[in-house]
Amino acid sequence: MRLASVARGVAWRSLHNVFTNPSLLIPQLAFPLFFFTAFAGGLSGVSRVPGFDFAEGYTAFQFVFVLCQSAAFGGVFTGFGIARDFETGFVRRLLLAAPNRTGIVLGYAVAALTRWLVTATFLTAIAFAVGMKVGGSGVDLPALYLLAALVNVAAGLWACGVAMRLRTMQAFPVMQFPVFLALFFAPVYVPLHLLQGWIHGVAYVNPLTRVLEAGRSFIAGAPSEAGVAFGVAAALAVLFAFWALRGLRSAEAAG
Amino acid sequence: MSDAADQIFVLARRSVVRTSRQPAQWIAPLVFPMLLLAVNSGGLKAVTHLPGFPTDSYVAFALAVPFIQGALFATMNAGTELARDIQTGFLNRLALTPLRGAALLAGHLGGVVALGLVQACFYLAVGLAVGVRPASGVGGVAVLLVFAALIALAFGSLGTWAALRTGSAESVQSLFPVFFVFLFLSSMAIPRNLIQQAWFRDVANANPVSYLLECVRSLIITGWNGEALGLGFGVVAAVGVGALALSARALPQRLAR
Numbered sequence: 240m241r242l243a244s245v246a247r248g249v250a251w252r253s254l255h256n257v258f259t260n261p262s263l264l265i266p267q268l269a270f271p272l273f274f275f276t277a278f279a280g281g282l283s284g285v286s287r288v289p290g291f292d293f294a295e296g297y298t299a300f301q302f303v304f305v306l307c308q309s310a311a312f313g314g315v316f317t318g319f320g321i322a323r324d325f326e327t328g329f330v331r332r333l334l335l336a337a338p339n340r341t342g343i344v345l346g347y348a349v350a351a352l353t354r355w356l357v358t359a360t361f362l363t364a365i366a367f368a369v370g371m372k373v374g375g376s377g378v379d380l381p382a383l384y385l386l387a388a389l390v391n392v393a394a395g396l397w398a399c400g401v402a403m404r405l406r407t408m409q410a411f412p413v414m415q416f417p418v419f420l421a422l423f424f425a426p427v428y429v430p431l432h433l434l435q436g437w438i439h440g441v442a443y444v445n446p447l448t449r450v451l452e453a454g455r456s457f458i459a460g461a462p463s464e465a466g467v468a469f470g471v472a473a474a475l476a477v478l479f480a481f482w483a484l485r486g487l488r489s490a491e492a493a494g
Numbered sequence: 495m496s497d498a499a500d501q502i503f504v505l506a507r508r509s510v511v512r513t514s515r516q517p518a519q520w521i522a523p524l525v526f527p528m529l530l531l532a533v534n535s536g537g538l539k540a541v542t543h544l545p546g547f548p549t550d551s552y553v554a555f556a557l558a559v560p561f562i563q564g565a566l567f568a569t570m571n572a573g574t575e576l577a578r579d580i581q582t583g584f585l586n587r588l589a590l591t592p593l594r595g596a597a598l599l600a601g602h603l604g605g606v607v608a609l610g611l612v613q614a615c616f617y618l619a620v621g622l623a624v625g626v627r628p629a630s631g632v633g634g635v636a637v638l639l640v641f642a643a644l645i646a647l648a649f650g651s652l653g654t655w656a657a658l659r660t661g662s663a664e665s666v667q668s669l670f671p672v673f674f675v676f677l678f679l680s681s682m683a684i685p686r687n688l689i690q691q692a693w694f695r696d697v698a699n700a701n702p703v704s705y706l707l708e709c710v711r712s713l714i715i716t717g718w719n720g721e722a723l724g725l726g727f728g729v730v731a732a733v734g735v736g737a738l739a740l741s742a743r744a745l746p747q748r749l750a751r
Binding site for chain 2: 270276281282283284285287288289290291420423424427428429433434435437438441
């Protein structure tokens with residue numbers, strides 16, 4: 240009960256800050272849209288590369304990547320907010336006041352998920368408005384959003400753990416950089432089988448590759464490797480939950 | 495040395511030293527463009543199989559991007575440093591000295607150009623190390639370095655103007671996404687004639703950044719191409735002259751005596 244009330248309070252405050260501050264809200268909506276425009280529009284010629292066999296077209300192919308990217312960066316942006324809260328002293332007061340401190344981490348994670356849902360809704364509306372095609376009957380689409388939600392939770396908990404340990408806004412690159420690398424060392428522009436050289440090797444072992452490939456199979460209406468992708472995403476979320484909770488203990492110890 | 499030359503030298507040296515003492519200011523412009531180059535050249539290598547693609551090496555094609563990305567960083571660095579000088583009152587103290595306004599701009603931008611040249615040499619060295627051989631030869635490399643210096647000067651002047659107008663480092667930083675939009679909505683990843691979506695091709699045609707990229711690209715992958723060079727140098731001259739004129743107009747308000 241105390242866990243839920245703390246989580247609700249932290250989540251509400253975090254969401255209130257984001258949705259009443261245009262400088263936080265607009266980039267969250269604009270950046271995924273911009274990447275979607277640049278990738279799906281500018282690189283649509285990639286669909287003519289020999290061996291590119293994604294039937295739903297390049298817009299749908301890139302939509303999955305941009306959706307996962309928005310999920311991951313939605314989590315990271317919440318980490319920025321936590322670091323800011325440390326610098327203003329808010330988290331320290333919160334640590335003193337909260338009857339259950341685990342609720343703080345949970346609250347930030349709920350806030351990250353909620354703000355991403357708004358971004359995902361916006362992005363989806365734009366994608367359908369520009370004629371994105373979905374394969375099958377569309378029943379597999381919820382699985383794509385669930386997968387992306389797990390990515391959001393994992394990235395949010397990663398950033399939360401970093402923020403709890405470093406407690407400064409100078410930690411932004413530490414939160415952002417590994418997520419950026421993990422995303423872009425996956426098959427971003429072409430399917431895995433069309434990657435050549437070192438990047439194929441890196442992408443093959445990158446866990447986000449499974450997520451992207453499964454996400455693209457969902458939008459194509461022909462699910463494949465779904466179990467592996469959900470397993471990987473859930474494992475990352477659990478791993479980073481421990482990371483964030485250990486970070487919380489580190490923040491508690493620092494006083 | 496004349497007074498003006500002395501003033502320019504001292505301010506340019508200050509600009510270079512100050513940048514060199516802040517690793518974030520020079521590491522990011524060196525590392526981030528190289529990272530993007532690695533990611534894009536790996537991920538988009540298959541694009542070279544498209545009929546009409548001008549080279550079979552995507553690294554050679556994409557090597558132009560770091561030069562423009564580096565210029566964006568130059569814009570930000572130039573603007574942010576000057577805005578900080580305004581915020582800390584350094585510019586007000588300079589106003590009490592006989593320093594000429596033109597010398598202030600020249601000195602400040604001299605430091606930006608020096609950093610731009612270091613960046614360009616670094617990008618070229620990485621390109622050579624991974625097997626890119628500029629088709630225009632040694633002369634082309636020299637032209638490329640001149641072009642890189644002019645890009646740093648032109649975009650640095652834009653950052654300087656933004657700093658003089660706003661007087662705020664945060665406001666200058668907020669311009670970064672705007673410039674990034676220009677970069678991504680250009681022929682950055684694929685030649686304009688191979689862009690399939692007509693609206694995107696139109697945007698890329700109207701975007702001056704496309705011509706800057708194609709100027710660098712022509713020296714690396716096609717050799718001497720008068721049209722690409724003319725357009726690239728023309729765009730950089732227009733941006734530079736415009737931004738310098740705007741900066742010179744905004745300076746007296748900040749350097750009030």
